[in-house]
Amino acid sequence: MILVIGGAGYIGSHLVKELVTTNEVVVLDDLSTGYRWAIDERATFMEGNLGNEADLDHIFSTYKIEAVVHFAANSLIGESVADPLKYYENNVSATLTLLKTMMKHHVKKVIFSSTAATYGIPTTDIITEDTSTHPITPYGRSKLVIEQILADFAHAYELEYVILRYFNAAGAYETAEIGERHDPETHLIPIILQHLLGEREHISVFGSDYDTEDGTCIRDYIHVTDLAHAHLLALQVLLDGKKKTATYNLGNGLGYSVKEVIKTCERVTGKKANVIMANRRAGDPARLVASSDKIYQELGWKAQFSLEQIIQSAWKWHQNSVKVTK
Numbered sequence: 001m002i003l004v005i006g007g008a009g010y011i012g013s014h015l016v017k018e019l020v021t022t023n024e025v026v027v028l029d030d031l032s033t034g035y036r037w038a039i040d041e042r043a044t045f046m047e048g049n050l051g052n053e054a055d056l057d058h059i060f061s062t063y064k065i066e067a068v069v070h071f072a073a074n075s076l077i078g079e080s081v082a083d084p085l086k087y088y089e090n091n092v093s094a095t096l097t098l099l100k101t102m103m104k105h106h107v108k109k110v111i112f113s114s115t116a117a118t119y120g121i122p123t124t125d126i127i128t129e130d131t132s133t134h135p136i137t138p139y140g141r142s143k144l145v146i147e148q149i150l151a152d153f154a155h156a157y158e159l160e161y162v163i164l165r166y167f168n169a170a171g172a173y174e175t176a177e178i179g180e181r182h183d184p185e186t187h188l189i190p191i192i193l194q195h196l197l198g199e200r201e202h203i204s205v206f207g208s209d210y211d212t213e214d215g216t217c218i219r220d221y222i223h224v225t226d227l228a229h230a231h232l233l234a235l236q237v238l239l240d241g242k243k244k245t246a247t248y249n250l251g252n253g254l255g256y257s258v259k260e261v262i263k264t265c266e267r268v269t270g271k272k273a274n275v276i277m278a279n280r281r282a283g284d285p286a287r288l289v290a291s292s293d294k295i296y297q298e299l300g301w302k303a304q305f306s307l308e309q310i311i312q313s314a315w316k317w318h319q320n321s322v323k324v325t326k
């Protein structure tokens with residue numbers, strides 16, 4: 001049995017859809033940012049919080065958990081700058097409770113969702129896992145500190161882990177049964193598509209004076225299904241005992257500016273966007289682009305979906321989501 005914490009969330013629910021075809025899965029989620037409809041019905045669902053030791057004790061005593069995949073976190077950079085306590089409580093303190101309870105129940109394998117935000121403002125155009133980590137936001141720091149705690153636990157208590165540092169997750173499941181939904185929505189691609197569906201009046205571009213080719217921020221967009229596949233591989237190597245500890249970037253290796261993403265959305269949907277230039281948003285680095293060579297070399301993972309395909313799947317989801325989520 002695999003425990004997926006945060007399995008009702010955007011990325012977690014995409015992993016669960018794949019994982020249930022080969023494994024028994026229990027999902028723990030407090031539904032604070034995830035949705036019941038997003039959890040595949042073949043998974044067992046427990047509503048609860050990973051910071052609650054009693055909820056965890058119950059799961060670890062009821063099921064024979066072989067490994068934990070830990071997605072549950074708050075993950076908005078701007079919000080973390082405004083409300084760091086929330087981030088340190090939910091991302092750090094609750095995860096510590098999880099790790100403590102895992103050790104108590106002798107569950108020693110975990111996959112941890114980390115982020116490009118651990119790198120801060122990188123000194124290089126293409127970020128490898130060896131690029132130095134100097135996060136500039138509470139969100140990035142909350143993830144980095146857990147990475148460090150995992151390493152300490154591995155050393156002291158034989159915890160085995162794979163850390164996956166996601167770049168910008170986007171896109172939706174191929175059938176459009178599930179996809180990205182945040183409330184309120186702050187992410188670029190869903191905001192553009194909501195606007196193109198007539199749900200928003202315009203798109204604001206946060207900063208057009210960055211030191212990039214067109215002045216807008218560059219990000220590495222990675223399909224959520226590519227992320228799910230990386231988790232399946234990481235889980236397999238942990239369960240097979242082929243890796244004890246590892247940290248990998250997950251990105252496409254290609255950077256797209258905010259303006260380029262808007263243009264691609266216009267091309268895919270055949271609609272024209274109303275775009276407004278706005279001020280910079282707190283905590284945004286100019287450019288975040290991954291090298292994912294390490295996970296390719298060690299596990300054979302490579303992103304399969306282009307930005308165009310990411311947006312096509314997201315567009316299908318956004319058109320379908322009214323039906324799914326009501």
Ligand code: UFG
Pocket residue numbers: 075076077115116117166167168169186187188189191203204205206207217218219258281284288
């Ligand atoms: N942006 C706009 N207008 C909008 C929304 C976003 O211009 O209305 C810009 C942002 O300023 C940024 C880019 O689009 O430059 C992407 O922004 P998102 O909010 O979509 O994503 P972030 O890069 O802020 O963050 C995401 C995840 C984080 C993760 C990070 C890793 O939300 O959890 O990717 O790169 F850490």
